Amino acid sequence: MLLAVDCGNTNTVFSLWDGTSFLGMWRTATDWKRTADQYYVWLDTLMKLQGIDAEISDMIISSTVPRVVFNLRVLSDRYFNTRPFVVGKSDCLLPVDVRVDEGTTVGPDRLVNTVAGFDKHGGDLIIVDFGTATTFDVVDVDGAYVGGVIAPGVNLSLEALHQAAAALPHVDISKPQRVVGTNTVACMQSGVFWGYVGLVREICDRIKAERGTAMKIISTGGLAPLFQQSADLFDAFEEDLTMHGLQIIHNYNKEVGAQE
Ligand SMILES: Nc1ncnc2c1ncn2[C@@H]1O[C@H](COP(=O)(O)OP(=O)(O)O)[C@@H](O)[C@H]1O
Numbered sequence: 001m002l003l004a005v006d007c008g009n010t011n012t013v014f015s016l017w018d019g020t021s022f023l024g025m026w027r028t029a030t031d032w033k034r035t036a037d038q039y040y041v042w043l044d045t046l047m048k049l050q051g052i053d054a055e056i057s058d059m060i061i062s063s064t065v066p067r068v069v070f071n072l073r074v075l076s077d078r079y080f081n082t083r084p085f086v087v088g089k090s091d092c093l094l095p096v097d098v099r100v101d102e103g104t105t106v107g108p109d110r111l112v113n114t115v116a117g118f119d120k121h122g123g124d125l126i127i128v129d130f131g132t133a134t135t136f137d138v139v140d141v142d143g144a145y146v147g148g149v150i151a152p153g154v155n156l157s158l159e160a161l162h163q164a165a166a167a168l169p170h171v172d173i174s175k176p177q178r179v180v181g182t183n184t185v186a187c188m189q190s191g192v193f194w195g196y197v198g199l200v201r202e203i204c205d206r207i208k209a210e211r212g213t214a215m216k217i218i219s220t221g222g223l224a225p226l227f228q229q230s231a232d233l234f235d236a237f238e239e240d241l242t243m244h245g246l247q248i249i250h251n252y253n254k255e256v257g258a259q260e
């Protein structure tokens with residue numbers, strides 16, 4: 001069975017792929033200090049709670065936090081006796097091209113999203129991922145990653161307001177009923193929520209104009225549904241896009257490896 005790990009700057013998600021479907025998904029806060037032994041006890045407990053008796057034989061990792069990879073490699077080696085594929089490393093092949101400036105290290109999450117998006121929807125895509133940062137990944141007609149946009153994340157923007165201004169509280173994002181807020185919290189939520197709707201719309205319109213072609217817009221990440229229900233921004237929402245991509249990339253490397 002395959003253990004797929006998607007490590008973002010805020011959360012790390014583990015999932016088990018049995019060859020047909022994902023058996024479970026478990027989330028922990030990203031912390032590079034967490035050891036292999038800690039990961040194993042945590043994961044083993046959660047799998048047992050769900051009655052899953054898994055023989056993990058393979059592992060694939062995508063991490064936007066380089067420091068985390070060391071302990072995840074130890075987990076793979078010590079507990080599953082396997083060498084993991086790490087997206088972005090030269091020995092982990094991708095089934096799509098990456099066409100960016102020489103010397104650029106693209107976030108592995110963006111490459112994985114590209115592979116998954118192309119598999120599910122074909123080419124000419126904009127994938128919007130609402131993570132710690134909000135990323136826009138542009139997928140060419142042939143599935144290649146050809147660049148994109150990085151904007152501050154929704155929660156990061158709210159947190160920045162709180163950190164920088166003495167009188168602004170910590171606020172959670174939600175859709176305000178009105179644009180004009182009549183209290184501080186409503187004013188902040190309006191600024192970030194409607195500001196974000198504008199940001200997403202403007203960036204997608206400009207990408208389409210720059211490329212001179214129609215493009216499908218796919219959203220993913222925890223906060224995507226909040227924006228989807230409020231404004232007609234996306235053509236489709238994909239809940240587990242990154243996990244889907246990890247499983248495809250793992251399969252691709254196994255197949256290519258077997259041919260060599
Ligand atoms: N369903 C949700 N509702 C509200 N906030 C969420 C939800 N899912 C994630 N978040 C928040 O969105 C931000 C990005 O989370 P996540 O997508 O896990 O980021 P990353 O992949 O960068 O680790 C975090 O601040 C997280 O707490």
Ligand SMILES: CC(C)(COP(=O)(O)O)[C@@H](O)C(=O)NCCC(=O)O
Pocket residue numbers: 007008009010064105106107108109110131132133134135150
């Ligand atoms: C832009 C990101 C910080 C997004 O990461 P996330 O919000 O998922 O934690 C990550 O993809 C990254 O570190 N990228 C490197 C630069 C690039 O993609 O061009």
Ligand SMILES: [K+]
Pocket residue numbers: 008109129131132
């Ligand atoms: K992410």
